[in-house]
Amino acid sequence: MKAGRTIGAVVFDIGNVLIEWQPERFYDRVMDREERQRMFAEIDLHGMNEAIDRGAPFRQTVEDFAARHPGWQDRIRLWYHNWADMAAPEIPGSVRILRALRARGVPVFALSNFGEEPFAQALPRYPFLGEFDRTYLSGRLRVTKPDPRIYALVEADCGHPPGALLFADDRAENIAAAAARGWQVHHFDGPDGFAARLVAEGLLNAEDCP
Structure with a gap:
């Protein structure tokens, strides 16, 4: 396991992390x-x-x-x-990571710039979007990343201090804003790199990964 702060929850962006958005x-x-x-x-x-x-x-x-x-x-x-x-297709390796974390009892949250109505449309097509322990959508919170307020709202609600959150996002500005609040971060560029990070952190084993 990587030495450092304990991770209490893994936080996923959705667009270009779990679902391609192009x-x-x-x-x-x-x-x-x-x-x-x-x-x-x-x-x-x-x-x-x-x-x-x-x-x-x-x-x-x-x-x-x-x-x-x-x-x-x-x-x-x-x-x-x-x-x-x-908003298609899903990124299968990321979905496997999400479900592997859940199988190991690791809390998983979503934090995404996503309208509430589009999210409701996406749920039937992508059932894994309903599998998070907590879901934080900008459309519900009325503020988008990388505004610091959205991270503060997550911190106030989720039950974990900032340093216990590991946040994966594909956009550098969103990662930087989370890191500035003390979150642990992963700049997502594909499931393989994210899986390797989670293995290094001791949250998954190699056989759990895509």
């Missing part, structure tokens, strides 16, 4: 790539999604954005109507 890749399948690049350069689709992540109503937010950009409105509406095709 909207550009979806649009490249339904429109010409150069046209897609122009659309993303002209209008802030990710900003629209960030509003949903902060708790704005899903469909209405997309419809309002489409109305402001009539030249792209049919494409914009796909963000709502084809959302399940954007």
Whole structure:
């Protein structure tokens, strides 16, 4: 086991940790790539999604954005109507890690920039999203990573001090914000590296890993 602070819970981001989230890749399948690049350069689709992540109503937010950009409105509406095709596929190795931790009795939490309505849509497709001991969604908390307030809300609720939380996220700014509060962190770049970290920490054995 790695020497250092005891880990009381493992905290997973969802997008690009458990489920791939690449909207550009979806649009490249339904429109010409150069046209897609122009659309993303002209209008802030990710900003629209960030509003949903902060708790704005899903469909209405997309419809309002489409109305402001009539030249792209049919494409914009796909963000709502084809959302399940954007948030796909699952990352099997990460799901195996989640379930291996649960099998060993390690508390597992989710901390994700995720709208509450999209999350409700994702649950039937990805049952493992319902397997966390605690789920912290920005859409419920009305604040997104890397704002320090979202980490403070987790700390206040989860029953573990910051130093006992090991947080895996694919975005460096989210990791940095957690580390600044004293969390242990792992910059996720694939299941293999995350599994190796968990083995080093003594939370999993090699045979548990993908």
